[in-house]
Amino acid sequence: MTVTPAHAPALRKRIHDALSRVWIGPAETLDLLLTALVAPGHVLLEGVPGVAKTTLARAFTSTLGGDFRRIQFTPDLLPADITGAYILNQRDQAFVLRRGPVFAHVVLGDEINRAPAKTQSALLEAMQEQQVTIEGDTLPLPDPFLVLATQNPLEQEGVYPLPEAQVDRFLLKIEIGYPTTPDERRMLETYDQPVPHVPQVLDPAGILALRAASASLHVSGEIKDYIVAMVSATRTHPRVRLGASPRAALGLMRAAKAMAFWSGRDFVLPDDVRALAGAVLGHRLIVTPEAELDGFSGRDAVDDTLRGVPFRGPGSR
Ligand SMILES: Nc1ncnc2c1ncn2[C@@H]1O[C@H](COP(=O)(O)OP(=O)(O)O)[C@@H](O)[C@H]1O
Ligand SMILES: [Mg+2]
Numbered sequence: 001m002t003v004t005p006a007h008a009p010a011l012r013k014r015i016h017d018a019l020s021r022v023w024i025g026p027a028e029t030l031d032l033l034l035t036a037l038v039a040p041g042h043v044l045l046e047g048v049p050g051v052a053k054t055t056l057a058r059a060f061t062s063t064l065g066g067d068f069r070r071i072q073f074t075p076d077l078l079p080a081d082i083t084g085a086y087i088l089n090q091r092d093q094a095f096v097l098r099r100g101p102v103f104a105h106v107v108l109g110d111e112i113n114r115a116p117a118k119t120q121s122a123l124l125e126a127m128q129e130q131q132v133t134i135e136g137d138t139l140p141l142p143d144p145f146l147v148l149a150t151q152n153p154l155e156q157e158g159v160y161p162l163p164e165a166q167v168d169r170f171l172l173k174i175e176i177g178y179p180t181t182p183d184e185r186r187m188l189e190t191y192d193q194p195v196p197h198v199p200q201v202l203d204p205a206g207i208l209a210l211r212a213a214s215a216s217l218h219v220s221g222e223i224k225d226y227i228v229a230m231v232s233a234t235r236t237h238p239r240v241r242l243g244a245s246p247r248a249a250l251g252l253m254r255a256a257k258a259m260a261f262w263s264g265r266d267f268v269l270p271d272d273v274r275a276l277a278g279a280v281l282g283h284r285l286i287v288t289p290e291a292e293l294d295g296f297s298g299r300d301a302v303d304d305t306l307r308g309v310p311f312r313g314p315g316s317r
Contacts, residue, residue: 003213009264014201021196022059024183032174038214039258041171042147051176053150062198066105073115079122083132105142109149124166144207171251173283214261219268222313233305239291244281252280270311278302
């Protein structure tokens with residue numbers, strides 16, 4: 001069966017319903033996960049401890065099917081603990097490959113900033129190349145291959161911030177905040193039970209079909225101009241030291257297609273781009289040291305850009 005955008009909203013609702021069994025929070029957060037799934041791109045979930053980052057990531061992987069592995073990042077985790085290694089088989093004195101946990105369709109890299117840069121980069125290289133090299137042998141990773149990583153933004157002892165060049169490998173950074181008061185109140189009532197079963201909704205072949213359908217969506221010239229103007233404005237923003245890369249521009253277009261797809265449309269609207277600019281671009285910008293001291297973030301620069309760059313085309317406003 002060929003997948004079309006007309007199939008997407010019902011699937012989206014099933015996944016939202018499944019995730020709502022264990023997680024309470026804004027629907028936009030779930031839509032961002034779905035957007036990354038088909039765009040496709042990897043996701044960084046950021047938030048303080050106890051806001052259910054791990055719970056949400058695990059629940060999402062349950063809906064996806066396929067092989068799932070969780071890697072708990074710790075200060076003593078080694079690159080080979082992620083990718084794998086050749087080990088000596090005592091019986092026949094031969095080296096055999098022990099594949100690491102990265103060989104899965106969905107990998108949860110939990111608390112990724114607790115491991116040193118060298119270990120983080122083992123995962124980040126896998127994300128970029130969809131393959132790993134172990135002692136000179138290059139091995140492909142499964143398809144689809146999706147990484148969900150979590151991190152705590154607070155400066156703490158023993159935390160290694162992801163280098164900027166590597167943060168760029170994540171299509172989206174999703175910020176998980178505190179629940180609203182009514183949500184938190186409802187959480188106390190609803191989630192005071194053992195975590196319920198989260199049903200599987202998709203499978204690997206289905207995910208590939210969704211990705212192909214999303215990739216074939218139409219993007220008008222005006223939308224492409226809008227994306228380029230926005231990315232370019234981040235590079236000249238006075239409080240930004242490093243603006244968004246061409247990779248970010250491509251990521252924004254792919255993500256906008258994915259969002260249109262989940263809405264059941266076969267074309268992208270400026271609102272798709274607006275809704276995603278913060279999550280796609282914000283984490284890739286490096287602000288000037290003075291701006292940083294003022295508490296001005298990459299997200300703030302994206303907000304300025306959204307206000308300053310008009311969309312020119314049908315339905316302009
Ligand atoms: N928004 C929420 N919805 C449902 N449960 C929540 C929510 N926020 C926190 N919890 C509960 O709080 C606990 C902490 O979740 P966890 O996923 O370990 O957080 P984190 O990974 O962000 O530190 C879990 O038992 C989770 O069910
Ligand atoms: Mg956690």
